[in-house]
Amino acid sequence: MIEEILDNYLRFLQSLNVGHFVRLFWFYIFFEFIRYFVIEWIVLNIWRLSKYLNRDKYEKARQEFLFENPLVSIIIPGKNEGKHIYKLIRSLKEQTYQNIEVIVIDDGSDDDTPTIGRDLEKAGWIDQFVRNEIRGGKASAANTGLRFCKGKFIVHLDADCSYDRDAIEKIIIPFYLDKQVGGVGGNVMVRNYKQSLATTLQAIEYFDTISIGRVVTSKLGVYRIISGAFGAFRADVLEKVKGWDIGPGLDGDITVKIRKIGYKIKFEQDAICLTNAPGTFKKLAKQRLRWDKSLIRFRIRKHHDVLLPNQSFKFSNFISFVENITYNLVLNVKWYVYLSDMIINYRSLILNILITNFLLYTITNFVKFVLYSVYRKRSHAPMSYFLIYIPCMVIYFGYYLRIVRSVAYVQELFFKLSYNDPWNPKKTSQHAKRMGL
Amino acid sequence: MEEKKPEIEQISDSVVKSDGFSYLIIDRFDGLVVEDVEFHDAVIIDGRDEAFVRQIVRRIRAHKKHDIYLKPVYILRGATITDPFIQKLTDGTLYSLDQLPFLKDETERIRTRSSELKFTESISFEAQMIEKVICFMYTSEDRVLEPIPYVYADINYSYPILSVNFSRHDEHSILDILEIAEKEGIFESEFHDKVYLCGNCNSGRLSYREVCPKCSSSNSKTQDIIHHFPCGYVGPIDDFTNEIDDELDCPKCNKRLRHIGVDYDKPSVLHTCNNCGHKFQDYNVNAKCMSCGQDQRAEQLAERTIKKYTLTKKGEMAAINGFVTTAKDIEEIIGSVKYETFKTMLKYEIERLRQTEGSSNVCAIKIDNPSQVYSQLGSDVQKDLLIEIVKVIRSNIRSSDIISFQNSSTIVLSMNEIPTRIAKKILSEIIDILKRLMETTLKSMEVQFHTHVIPLDYGMSPEMHIHQLTKELE
Numbered sequence: 066m067i068e069e070i071l072d073n074y075l076r077f078l079q080s081l082n083v084g085h086f087v088r089l090f091w092f093y094i095f096f097e098f099i100r101y102f103v104i105e106w107i108v109l110n111i112w113r114l115s116k117y118l119n120r121d122k123y124e125k126a127r128q129e130f131l132f133e134n135p136l137v138s139i140i141i142p143g144k145n146e147g148k149h150i151y152k153l154i155r156s157l158k159e160q161t162y163q164n165i166e167v168i169v170i171d172d173g174s175d176d177d178t179p180t181i182g183r184d185l186e187k188a189g190w191i192d193q194f195v196r197n198e199i200r201g202g203k204a205s206a207a208n209t210g211l212r213f214c215k216g217k218f219i220v221h222l223d224a225d226c227s228y229d230r231d232a233i234e235k236i237i238i239p240f241y242l243d244k245q246v247g248g249v250g251g252n253v254m255v256r257n258y259k260q261s262l263a264t265t266l267q268a269i270e271y272f273d274t275i276s277i278g279r280v281v282t283s284k285l286g287v288y289r290i291i292s293g294a295f296g297a298f299r300a301d302v303l304e305k306v307k308g309w310d311i312g313p314g315l316d317g318d319i320t321v322k323i324r325k326i327g328y329k330i331k332f333e334q335d336a337i338c339l340t341n342a343p344g345t346f347k348k349l350a351k352q353r354l355r356w357d358k359s360l361i362r363f364r365i366r367k368h369h370d371v372l373l374p375n376q377s378f379k380f381s382n383f384i385s386f387v388e389n390i391t392y393n394l395v396l397n398v399k400w401y402v403y404l405s406d407m408i409i410n411y412r413s414l415i416l417n418i419l420i421t422n423f424l425l426y427t428i429t430n431f432v433k434f435v436l437y438s439v440y441r442k443r444s445h446a447p448m449s450y451f452l453i454y455i456p457c458m459v460i461y462f463g464y465y466l467r468i469v470r471s472v473a474y475v476q477e478l479f480f481k482l483s484y485n486d487p488w489n490p491k492k493t494s495q496h497a498k499r500m501g502l
Numbered sequence: 503m504e505e506k507k508p509e510i511e512q513i514s515d516s517v518v519k520s521d522g523f524s525y526l527i528i529d530r531f532d533g534l535v536v537e538d539v540e541f542h543d544a545v546i547i548d549g550r551d552e553a554f555v556r557q558i559v560r561r562i563r564a565h566k567k568h569d570i571y572l573k574p575v576y577i578l579r580g581a582t583i584t585d586p587f588i589q590k591l592t593d594g595t596l597y598s599l600d601q602l603p604f605l606k607d608e609t610e611r612i613r614t615r616s617s618e619l620k621f622t623e624s625i626s627f628e629a630q631m632i633e634k635v636i637c638f639m640y641t642s643e644d645r646v647l648e649p650i651p652y653v654y655a656d657i658n659y660s661y662p663i664l665s666v667n668f669s670r671h672d673e674h675s676i677l678d679i680l681e682i683a684e685k686e687g688i689f690e691s692e693f694h695d696k697v698y699l700c701g702n703c704n705s706g707r708l709s710y711r712e713v714c715p716k717c718s719s720s721n722s723k724t725q726d727i728i729h730h731f732p733c734g735y736v737g738p739i740d741d742f743t744n745e746i747d748d749e750l751d752c753p754k755c756n757k758r759l760r761h762i763g764v765d766y767d768k769p770s771v772l773h774t775c776n777n778c779g780h781k782f783q784d785y786n787v788n789a790k791c792m793s794c795g796q797d798q799r800a801e802q803l804a805e806r807t808i809k810k811y812t813l814t815k816k817g818e819m820a821a822i823n824g825f826v827t828t829a830k831d832i833e834e835i836i837g838s839v840k841y842e843t844f845k846t847m848l849k850y851e852i853e854r855l856r857q858t859e860g861s862s863n864v865c866a867i868k869i870d871n872p873s874q875v876y877s878q879l880g881s882d883v884q885k886d887l888l889i890e891i892v893k894v895i896r897s898n899i900r901s902s903d904i905i906s907f908q909n910s911s912t913i914v915l916s917m918n919e920i921p922t923r924i925a926k927k928i929l930s931e932i933i934d935i936l937k938r939l940m941e942t943t944l945k946s947m948e949v950q951f952h953t954h955v956i957p958l959d960y961g962m963s964p965e966m967h968i969h970q971l972t973k974e975l976e
């Protein structure tokens with residue numbers, strides 16, 4: 066049986082010519098290989114080079130920042146996050162940059178978070194513990210935090226994350242490199258990469274797709290989402306956009322809002338944050354459904370005006386938007402087109418096509434993983450640990466995440482399910498739905 | 503019937519006799535010498551002015567001599583007096599002097615009880631205080647020492663018979679003394695209440711305020727925070743008001759606020775400090791001491807337990823036999839002799855003078871504010887202080903002269919074979935040195951001294967000498 070398949074496959078490979086190869090693997094060649102490998106790699110080199118050339122400028126910006134020594138307000142909104150706060154605060158006390166104030170916002174927790182928060186406040190470990198007795202959702206909690214902030218910069222953190230010693234320093238420097246920067250995203254990595262297969266694969270995804278992807282989009286000026294786990298903003302810019310809008314997906318939303326009023330958004334690879342990724346594929350699916358739905362909701366529904374040539378129109382915003390839509394929505398549709406194309410036209414070769422695709426992707430993933438390690442800052446995990454998991458990435462990216470994404474798009478495009486997400490209190494979702502936000 | 507009416511004999515303006523007892527009537531401050539109480543069996547205070555009564559009672563009960571502080575005190579026409587402090591320290595009231603015969607039993611009883619007591623005259627201040635309390639409790643046949651809530655007490659509670667010995671600012675040391683007594687087994691205690699005292703000066707006169715956690719100012723403004731559901735805006739109510747009408751409009755999405763719980767709510771409050779601009783949700787509670795002005799976190803206050811004390815059997819025996827502490831008494835101070843020894847030596851010196859011509863003197867130095875010294879220094883430092891004082895005196899008198907403590911605040915010494923004039927001069931020099939010493943060692947507190955010298959007179963007994971000497975010092 067296996068011999069027969071192998072035999073068959075070898076004969077298939079021998080029969081392949083260039084035209085035939087392009088016809089059978091157009092999806093891989095045009096979308097994955099060119100866009101997500103060749104172009105990405107070229108941009109990475111440009112980024113590397115300009116970083117090297119601008120190293121004096123960077124050092125000057127750093128000196129300016131440290132000399133000015135501005136107050137940085139750190140806001141940590143969340144519900145029932147008391148158990149995580151201690152670890153987080155410990156990593157904040159270790160920061161190289163110390164002119165910080167830490168404000169924890171408890172969004173109507175029903176566990177012992179209030180007690181823990183008040184204790185930490187009394188002990189002077191956090192500057193303020195603010196509690197909303199009634200839950201209002203993540204956006205309102207973050208906005209409440211803004212009310213108590215005094216800093217020139219606002220750093221938004223998630224309670225279940227922890228931060229490198231120089232993370233705060235590193236995430237603020239870009240504001241001094243370019244005065245037009247309104248927000249900076251930090252580099253999120255997976256802390257619990259050893260916990261399960263799901264977390265290991267996510268760790269690889271964060272290394273290659275998310276982190277490197279953000280380096281590239283940031284270099285191209287089309288960086289989309291400042292992660293809620295680690296993002297820094299100019300306080301005056303947040304004031305102008307009147308804080309966060311109702312989520313889910315508020316991280317991407319506020320980024321678009323800041324772009325719209327003319328500020329730049331940057332990604333800082335060196336500002337590292339460790340997060341706990343969802344430990345099972347089921348939990349992961351839930352998280353990704355939420356993220357993917359917010360693409361539809363915020364990009365297409367709420368902020369479609371960036372496509373229109375009006376006075377707030379900006380070419381980079383337009384590109385950012387198109388890039389985002391292409392990568393996520395169109396690509397997703399195209400993949401189904403490709404799959405149908407193959408099934409209809411090359412039914413007899415389908416097994417061989419699948420095997421070839423698998424090999425192409427896996428080889429690419431290996432090459433990317435090894436090649437990109439040059440561009441990665443460093444990792445909290447030994448790279449060799451991940452090598453044997455690389456083959457799984459084809460399934461993870463090609464099937465698992467793709468299916469989740471498809472489900473999310475269908476749910477949101479046709480049923481607007483994000484408004485029913487228990488992630489927000491119902492009272493706020495109702496209003497968002499009615500207003501088409 | 504007429505003959506049976508007991509006789510009340512008016513001896514003078516201020517003395518009446520009844521049933522063989524002599525009553526001292528006190529109705530004004532003029533010409534009042536509290537020491538006179540010693541020569542009567544009881545005191546009657548005119549009760550028309552509560553403040554007057556309080557002061558007189560205080561002066562009698564605060565006196566160091568048991569012949570004075572244990573005397574029965576009655577109030578004449580005191581029906582309107584409600585001060586619990588006065589009530590605790592007096593033994594009864596009467597409406598007119600005609601009622602004096604009714605006091606016979608009580609006066610008799612207190613006299614008998616007092617006569618059963620022995621006094622040790624310890625030189626430890628705590629021991630003196632404890633002895634005083636238990637003797638007073640014994641004579642008034644009151645086994646319970648109860649704290650009374652008292653507005654004039656700095657610690658908010660008063661144990662009258664102890665409190666009279668202290669100025670308001672020093673009253674907190676009563677609690678320490680009672681603790682010592684309890685450890686000695688004199689009292690059993692029962693929880694009554696807790697008080698919080700200033701960490702700086704131990705006063706309980708505190709004003710509690712909600713203050714800014716950053717700068718401790720109590721000047722702040724409080725606003726509701728509004729969360730507008732449709733747009734997620736969160737801000738103080740001021741952000742939502744407009745100048746035209748009373749409606750609230752969202753500054754982010756311009757929508758009008760309609761119905762709490764439906765399109766907006768008020769999840770918390772925002773306090774803004776008017777002094778430093780700090781924004782916060784939770785106040786600190788600070789207590790400002792009204793005595794010394796210290797502003798402190800409520801957590802920094804000294805927490806003290808107020809207890810109700812009951813005299814034990816051991817306590818009662820200590821009252822009868824004289825109280826000797828096991829731990830806190832001041833042992834013999836080098837350079838001084840026991841008071842009994844001093845009296846014996848005095849007797850011999852008087853005998854000697856009877857046979858030879860010459861001039862000898864007996865002197866006393868008294869610390870005028872011993873309870874203040876005690877409450878601010880504690881007994882250990884106080885003992886060091888006494889040692890220092892003896893050293894100074896010793897180095898200024900001849901080696902044949904002797905020094906002794908009558909009690910913890912009164913030092914007696916002999917100055918033999920010199921004219922009284924010279925003795926006075928030496929004594930005033932000693933005081934100068936002592937004052938300078940105190941100034942340099944105890945910067946925050948002034949120790950006041952009082953001195954007196956009398957020449958020995960072989961016509962008088964040693965007791966009479968000492969009586970004259972100390973009477974002059976009061």
Ligand SMILES: [Zn+2]
Nearest residue numbers: 700703791794
């Ligand atoms: Zn005070």
Ligand SMILES: [Zn+2]
Nearest residue numbers: 730733752755
């Ligand atoms: Zn609004």
Ligand SMILES: [Zn+2]
Nearest residue numbers: 714717775778
């Ligand atoms: Zn303040």
